[in-house]
Amino acid sequence: MPMSVLDLAMINEGSHAGESFKNSVDLAQHVEEWGFNRYWLAEHHNMPGIASSATSVIMGHIAGETKEMRIGSGGIMLPNHAPLVIAEQFGTLDALYPGRIDLGLGRAPGSDQATAYALRRSLNSGGEQFPEQLAELRAYFEDDPTMRVRAVPGGGADVSVWLLGSSDFSARLSAELGLPFSFASHFAPQFAMQALQIYHQNFKPSKVLKEPYVMMGISLITADTDEEALYLATSTQQMFLNLRKGTPTRFSPPIEDQKATWSAFEQAAVEQMLNSPSTIIGSPETAKKKLEAFQQATKADEFIVSTGTFSHEARLRSYELLGEMMD
Template sequence: MTVRNNQIPLSVLDLAPIVEGSNAQTSFKNSVELARHVESLGFTRYWLAEHHNMRGIASSATSVVIGHIAGATKSIRVGSGGIMLPNHAPLVIAEQFGTLESLYPGRIDLGLGRAPGSDQLTAAALRRERKTGGEDFPNQLAELRSYFHPDGTTRVKAVPGEGLDVPIWLLGSSGFSAKLSAEQGLPFAFASHFSPDYTLPALQIYRSSFKPSEDLEKPYAMIGVNVIAADSDEEAEYLATSIQQQFLNLIRGNPGQLKPPVEDMDSLWSEYEKHVVAQQLIYTVTGNAETVKKKLEAIVEETQADELIVNTHVYDQQARLKSYQILADAWFGQ
């Protein structure tokens, strides 16, 4: 784990955004460029998220993109933030991540969620005859873990996968995964970057219920934050109008590609919509280097997070790269 002066590591959550007027091919090229960039800056891990039927997110085949990023980098951990396990047979995920770990040993993380990562119609298309809303997630998790560490009774083998050490994280936006990860002695990541309201209660559940395991001796909690850093607070706030538009479209039920920033959001949303978006983006930090550092330090103080995973959803790739540079310089004290 690469940490400089500040003892809280930073990682990256990449939704492989497809910006307006672009395509998935460009999105993947941008992700490779970003992964190499943050690797050189000392970030710990680079995670990609499973989403489906969303024109603005290119990481639907998450395992494939993870392999692409891992192959283009040298040392940064690469993984899923996360794989939505109810969409898949646990054996398939064990084989996929066993393959990734075999190709890139010691660098692969497997973050798991129980949401569909899309709408219900798409979930039905993904899951076919499996009628589950995630209720059997604990059983799926147990099955998945058994393929990596069999007890000798299973006749089905994950090849590759069996015997490999692929760290498993549970992801969540409620108390369910917080409690389950605590019971299983696993690291926990909370989706504060888009579902902030339950952050502190979930972290309290996780820490108070944690049971040490072979995987983890004490609780380890990571939270998601949106960070948009620029040379000035005003420029960062301007760049942040892209993610504001994205969330505005989500609450209107009309998700799409990431839009360019605008000078005036008040011409686009109502007062009610402005309030709803602001509530969902509580854990969003914008500003220059000093502003961003102070706001992140306050978040760490409030949450006692062991690690921050950063999503920087801005329209311009160069501004995105620069945001991470400013963040690293401020946080790591370069």
């Protein structure tokens, strides 16, 4: 089963974006050697701990430092952009790295309302216009000389378009259009089975895809022992709690005594996250059992794995152990 990487280019406390990008390149080069299928970066804005806001720029940097692995967006939030600009950006990436570029598209802002306005200069473009924006974008990738406005480069580009979602909206749309679908089960596990059912039941073959193809997002940290993995995971849990409180920060070091730091409400929120089948934390033996159970439940064709650890070495080790599981 193919495994891929979702990288948020996390910025640690006491560090900076440049260091995050160096770590991303190092991780991408290692996971390519370990047999991972693709490497995606996510668009987020106005978040002190995430450096991948200029997604297509960092994609080009990662693609230039790797050899064959597919590089993509997980995703580009299309309402934030003019479709022509995205067609030109990804047409350029395809021209530079032919046959290696994935364009994962979402309809959420990837930010708060004030930041969305700063990006768009208007809030008239939103998720409800996503199907029309998608149709416009895909038209630019067609090599049609009769179009008055053409994407150069972009027309005729070999870019693989995916729809991303955390609800049933993109599941229905990707099924209708015959596109591959990636579900963000790592932060919306409660909607996963419904979205998958809708996608499979409504899928229509297209010139892009003859049969449905689903990639499921999971949050995974594995280490040599369960105890070490749970300790490392407290960094991601702190980020999760800060986002829920509306106070995003840079990525924090792990903590030894959670109960001394978190309130009962925060502890309950973390426990709920830990109990999700798409959150996998533990030794290789523990992780393998949970991965197999999740694959059997979802019938996913591929997993895309997000691993958040404060230590770059620990993140490398987690993906190395996952690569050994694939072998």
